[in-house]
Amino acid sequence: MSEIQGDGAAGRRGDDGPTGRQRDADPGAIATALAEIRGDARARWAALLAGAVVGLAVAWVHWYGFLFGGALVGLASKDLKRALAAGVGFGLLAWGVFVGLVATTGGLVGVVQYAEMGRLLYLSAGIPVGLSALGSLIRGVV
């Protein structure tokens, strides 16, 4: 959590535009790095991938991982809209990984049982997508 808040604080000095809008007088190293990543397609995709992996790793032990992963993929995106799409995408990916894990453990029966869980099914799909989308909004700050 503190990491996100730290990034947010750093981000307030940065720029969210892809077109190189006027920056603060003393742009931070993070902002510069972000701008470089966003500007280079390969670096951007690498950052998206890395963000997703790190986010998933954290989500394995705590739901903060969805927020964090969403924030990382959002920060690597070119603009806020794409950040949001990346956040939602990361959430769906995380949910997909979870469903895969259920399938690996319980087989087809496990997946069918999971699909019949009603509110819990919706919650378990909504939480990663919602939190990741929320995290990705950080792109609107940094």
Place this chain on the structure above:
Amino acid sequence: MDIDTTRRALVAAIVGGGAIGGSLSPVRGYLNRFAPLSGSAWRDATDRTNRRVQSPYGEATVRYDDHGTAHIETEESGEDAERALYFAVGYAQAADRLFQMDLQRRVMAGELSEVVGEAALDSDEFHVRMDFAGGAEANLELLEDTPTGKATEAFAEGVNACRDSEALPLEFGLLDYEPDPWTPADTMLMEQQISWGLTGSFWTLRRELLAEKFDAETVEELYPFRMDHDAPIVRDDDGDSEAASRRTAGPSGGFAGDSSNLLDWLSAFESPPGVGSNSWVVSGDRTSSGSPIVANDPHLTLMAPPVWYEMNLQTDDVSVRGVTFPGVPFVVIGENDAGAWGFTNSGADVIDFYSYETDDSGDRYRYDDEWRAFETEEHTIRVADAEDRTVTVRKTVHGPLLEREGQQVGVSWTGHTATRTSLAIHEYSKSGGVEDFLDSTEKMDLPTQNVVYADREGNTLYYVTGKIPIRTVDGEEIWGTRVFDGSAGEAEWEGFEPFGVSSWEGFVPFEEKPHVRNPDYLGTANQRIEDDPDHYIGEQYSTPYRGQRLYELLDERAASDEPMDAQFMRRLQRDAKSARAEQVVGELVAAAEGDEGLGQAVETLRNWDYRMVRDSRAALIFVRWFDQFRRETFADEFEKRDLGEEYYPNDWVLATLPDDSRWFGDEGREAVMVRALRQTLEDVDEGATYGDYNTTAAITHPFDQSFLNYPEYPTDGSAYTLNNYRKESAVGSSWRMICPMADREQSIGILPGGNSGEYFSDHYDDQLRLWADGKYKSMRREIRGETAIEFERDDSGGDDR
């Protein structure tokens, strides 16, 4: 710039607010439980059971067959073999049923509110006041240092090994708590639960209340001490039924005042209506193989997961397969190398109630010539999301005192003293034939059951298990059918030591309990045991409908040229012909004949074969009609007296009330029957059949989460048929088992659901459709299935643990 800053601030606020909001309750609770990957509710969905586990007692393996039955074997020998086996049994039961085990012990210990909140306070208060935990502790002390005690300890260690190393079931995540370690006392608490569920009845108190509400003649008419039928379990033809009835005890009036509040509270915690069972044993003289056959289907609460857990256990010395209650290490109903056995409830009365004279402070009660202080203990009930509740638990020389709103009554129940039941059940697994089995049965102090047994040598046996108190007043035996004067020491049980070890002097001697050695064939369906027993056994027997039908079918077959075989036993267990319907439908048809608008229904009922089967419309009309007929007959008078439906007389009494009984008012019995039929037809959908009504939808999980309930399948049977299913109360055949003693024949069984309580398991409900359709699966004792868990000896622990 300002707009940009504001926008950024807004976005930051949304992100930060969302993160902070999620970190606070109750949202945090939801996220902690239901977030995929990390959420506590999903642990079990994404974790495989460990394949290798350390055991302090040696090697064992757990395999699961195609229906999820745990096959557990060890090649250890001697004392270690049993402990290695039961360690693995504990592990497997916990892997399959840990939440159910924890829930049940919480109910019995009065600790349910701690996890579910205030809604369970009434239940907790009852269980705390009854001090079932005290009874369990007394049992445990008696078992100390016995092989049974050691096996129970190993079992508890196995449960805890699973609890520590496996993912917790979904339900723990839903309720957001983790179970405490399992202890041998918890296993004893399960025994208390089973025994209470089978023998816990407040009928004596109800009888006292009814005596206040009605006159003595009415009570005698509606609640006869004995139902007039000729199908007792043990049938002898002397026909002398007068001796026993002379000793009945009418209401004392000593339980005066408004007891309805106390009874309303208590009635939620007694044996559920309909709990009963079928069993029969047929000797080799009657079978096609020349060897006996045992069949049993206990009718208990049906739920998800089932009350029973099936397992197949094997050591070098023992091979036993059958079902047990989760939390109990030993096979309760089943089959071993030497024989097979099954239980039905005997309906024996092993609970008495006492009133006391108390002093002005209410702290002391008179007992004989002295005033005694109640034994008192303050007990705190922890409550989730609310203030804890303190209950003052009081006891007398007789046992616990139940109190509510100024009413109090002392209770003696045989479960409140140390019993050797676990010892007996454990020994059953190892029994080598009928003599061994009898020796063990003598140790089964509780619950009071009809046990049927057959061995491979051809012996058959019927015996009533459990200690049955003898009540005497002025030197004469008396029925336990009223509240006794506790202050005068009236009718108290000699040799009974509540929460200690009893000598049982004043109880019915084993040899004097109803029994039959080597019966030709014998059937039990909770009906009256004997017409004239040596001692009072009980009076709350089931209506005789199932018993009559069972003997009708057995007698018919015995009289025919066809021998009995396992196929015939299946037909008996699936038999859906209702003796209740047979008793009254002719009368109903005659009464309704020619009435306008009833022609079609009359025709349907006239052509009916009385079978409660899914495609029958007549069965649906009949079952709904009888409920309506009952209400039409009794509702007015009972409501006037603030008595609910649970006080209505049983259906045998209603079915045999004379035409001009006052309960039918001025219009008479036939008119009430017809009125009830008209009302029924208004409520029953056009074209609907019994299968639309009689479905497995009633079999639910204790949680209010529909996905945990079982699927809905139509099924056959009713409360009064051998194929037993009570849709209204979710009670019915909780396990069907047929065990032929011939080597070449195969034993079979089926559970109403699945052997696993794990929602994500293949075996959560895989037997339900088979059960609903009256089918079976094999109960072979050969160890089968792929190895799921291997236990390896962990020399660092062992006996010191």
